[in-house]
Amino acid sequence: MPASTSARADPHHDAKPRRRVGRPAAAVLDQAGITAAALQLIGKSGYDGFTMAALARTLNVAPSALYNHVSSKRDVLVLVQDHLASLVDVSAFEAEPWERAVRAWAWSYRDVFSQHTPLIPVIAVLPVTDAPKTLAMYEAVSAGFSRAGFPQGRIVSAIVALESFIFGSAYDVTAPADIFDSGSMAESTPNFTAAVQAQDLESYGKPADVAFNLGLEAMIARFGALRG
Structure with missing residues (x-):
């Protein structure tokens, strides 16, 4: 069979990759999201339970990703304030x-x-x-x-x-x-x-x-x- 015929027979030939649906693998961080997560965490666990590691878990990101946006716990509290x-x-x-x-x-x-x-x-x-x-x-x-x-x-x-x-x-x-x-x-x-x-x-x-x-x-x- 000619190659051109084979290509037409394959429904996936030359098709663009499908866009993945659903939530992204990692959260998209911004100040509003960090602030909302901090409020949620403090409301649930109190200030004593508020740590950068706990905040990163709440946001479903690695602590290193969080530190790309805020340099310290104080920075997060300023956002909340x-x-x-x-x-x-x-x-x-x-x-x-x-x-x-x-x-x-x-x-x-x-x-x-x-x-x-x-x-x-x-x-x-x-x-x-x-x-x-x-x-x-x-x-x-x-x-x-x-x-x-x-x-x-x-x-x-x-x-x-x-x-x-x-x-x-x-x-x-x-x-x-x-x-x-x-x-x-x-x-x-x-x-x-x-x-x-x-x-x-x-x-x-x-x-x-x-x-x-x-x-x-x-x-x-x-x-x-x-x-x-």
Whole structure:
């Protein structure tokens, strides 16, 4: 049989290689993927379980591939910090009165970190160097304070004070509902037990929200008195 006839008879002759389907053998790494995997790992195992080797396993890549994108654990934490900061709403500082802007920012900040409490001890003391989204958040808040006539020398201290309250309140969101149940000690702690039972939850419904609102409004009132 002529070669040309044989070629026509073979259905695979001159056919282009078929493209493989399904997941690639190795994960395609980028900052967004690394950040998402780090959040997943820390949420599951806590900060103590967060290592570069564990992160590489989560991403299904070799540690060497991971180090091509980030040089250290700190670099990953900066990515995580920046991602969470980008979720905090600071838009009210552009258009709303100072009190409303601080209120909106603080509630948003608390809600974001209440979903990621294992990260609070780390991020609370992590420098903001090389974290553009975090710095953008602080810039927006600082500008809002400045426009409202807040003394420049007190702005950072005010932000730190608010953050300390916000981070603690984020933990409170995840606390068990019976955290203040005095149980068998109720008779020996009558004042505290009565105060727990008398909590006014009508405004917000959740003890954590009531406490956060009370503390935040007190801080806003005090800081507001410092404005020029």
